[in-house]
Amino acid sequence: EIGQNTIRLGQKLIAFRQRPSHVEVDFVNPTTGKINTERGKILIGADGIHSTVRRLLFPNEGPTLWDGIAVWRGVTPVKNLYLDGRTIIFMGNPNDRELIIFPVDESNLNWALAIRKEKAGIRPTPIISDWDNLGRKEDVLPLVSDLKLSFIDTEDLVRSSTIINEFLMTDRDPLPQWSHDRVTLIGDAAHPMYPNGGNGASQAIIDSRGLVLAFREFGVTPKGLQQYDELRRPTSTIFVKMARQAGPEKLLKFVDERSREPFGNLSDIASPEELEEVVADYKRAINWSAEKLNHEPPLF
Ligand SMILES: Cc1cc2nc3c(=O)[nH]c(=O)nc-3n(C[C@H](O)[C@H](O)[C@H](O)COP(=O)(O)OP(=O)(O)OC[C@H]3O[C@@H](n4cnc5c(N)ncnc54)[C@H](O)[C@@H]3O)c2cc1C
Structure with missing residues (x-):
């Protein structure tokens, strides 16, 4: 059992200091602004692509990197899944336009459309882009209108999506x-x-x-x-x-x-x-x- 006090929510890591026998870590509560310091034997930075721990270890690394591809993704409720209900569809060419569709449960399809927005070449990401930025159906519809399948209406898939996110495909x-x-x-x-x-x-x-x-x-x-x-x-x-x-x-x-x-x-x-x-x-x-x-x- 992990124990009641082991997980503390609402704590944003802002700094750490290594000592000979332990690590001291400073967290801020983003709501109250209160800072508290914890001690531990080790610190494991599991704070994602925009990791603060990584930035503190590598202060000169700079922003995420981008190769010119943007992604829209959404989840669409459906009455019936397509084909055998466990097939993933990859359409197109990942170098310029690719549509991926797959079931996430009995009544929802996940889809993602990757589009080359700018020419290939790895460079710093031009804007701050996270996977939960909201996207617009109007932007995606013209990009899927010629991607035809006999068993899925791709335009309807986009039109009926509950939410659409738009972000740049980045890494480091x-x-x-x-x-x-x-x-x-x-x-x-x-x-x-x-x-x-x-x-x-x-x-x-x-x-x-x-x-x-x-x-x-x-x-x-x-x-x-x-x-x-x-x-x-x-x-x-x-x-x-x-x-x-x-x-x-x-x-x-x-x-x-x-x-x-x-x-x-x-x-x-x-x-x-x-x-x-x-x-x-x-x-x-x-x-x-x-x-x-x-x-x-x-x-x-
Ligand atoms: C469109 C898309 C499709 C993907 N599809 C797949 C797939 O099919 N299969 C697959 O295996 N992977 C997939 N991935 C990748 C997968 O989502 C990530 O690799 C995974 O979420 C990484 O997990 P993580 O816990 O390391 O980081 P995250 O999930 O990013 O979690 C990091 C956490 O740290 C928190 N945090 C950030 N900064 C601080 C701080 N200073 N202090 C405290 N907390 C902080 C954040 O709030 C977040 O909760 C996909 C990603 C994208 C964008």
Whole structure:
């Protein structure tokens, strides 16, 4: 059991100081402005892509990075799910326009439309853009009107969406180090990445597994944090870089580039082996294998 007093809500971290035997952390209550200081053996910064802990560790890093892609996303209630009710749709080319649709439960579809707004090239994000900025249906409708499917009306999907968010797809360069003595980073604070491939939150969960493994071996100590850094940072660096190349969705790029004319069958433009190779290339880069995963021992 975590215990009543372990989680304190409404506390914004603003500063920390490392001492030989502990860390002191200052929090402000954004409503009252009251500042209080806590002490702990270690500090794990899990404060997302705009992490304060990361900024305090790397004060010269600057804003998030952007490659010219904007995203709209929404959730649309539906009476019936499409096809078998468990199919994810990827349409288009992640390099310039891609629509993704998938069910989130029995009666709601999640959709996301990624559009190239400016030419490719990684640069500092021009505006502050977060995933909960509100977007407008009028802006999205013309962008999906020619994306036709026999079993989903894509315009209706956008029109009936309960809420639409609009934001820039951003990340940060991989860091040379996460753990600094008694302080470390986890999740998006450590490795924000493009959502291509749906890896961000999954990697955050695997980070916590890495932390537990390291703590078991070295205790809740700076050495444990160092071990966690060595275990997790190299892999997550590969994920950040692969996401910049569209992750597993580069299969769409491959098909789009091969098919300048309309085609009836996927086999008209690529053999199953060629398609498999595009995906296998991604799996190799991230060192993924179903067999390896299924044979990892449980932690608990
Ligand atoms: C459109 C989109 C689609 C995605 N799809 C997927 C997907 O399919 N699969 C997947 O695995 N991932 C996906 N992701 C990525 C996923 O959402 C993130 O990787 C994940 O939320 C990161 O979790 P986190 O806990 O590290 O950070 P966050 O979820 O960002 O949480 C950070 C928390 O820290 C708090 N905080 C910030 N600053 C402070 C402070 N100074 N003091 C105290 N608290 C603070 C914030 O309020 C927030 O609650 C997607 C992301 C986007 C934008």
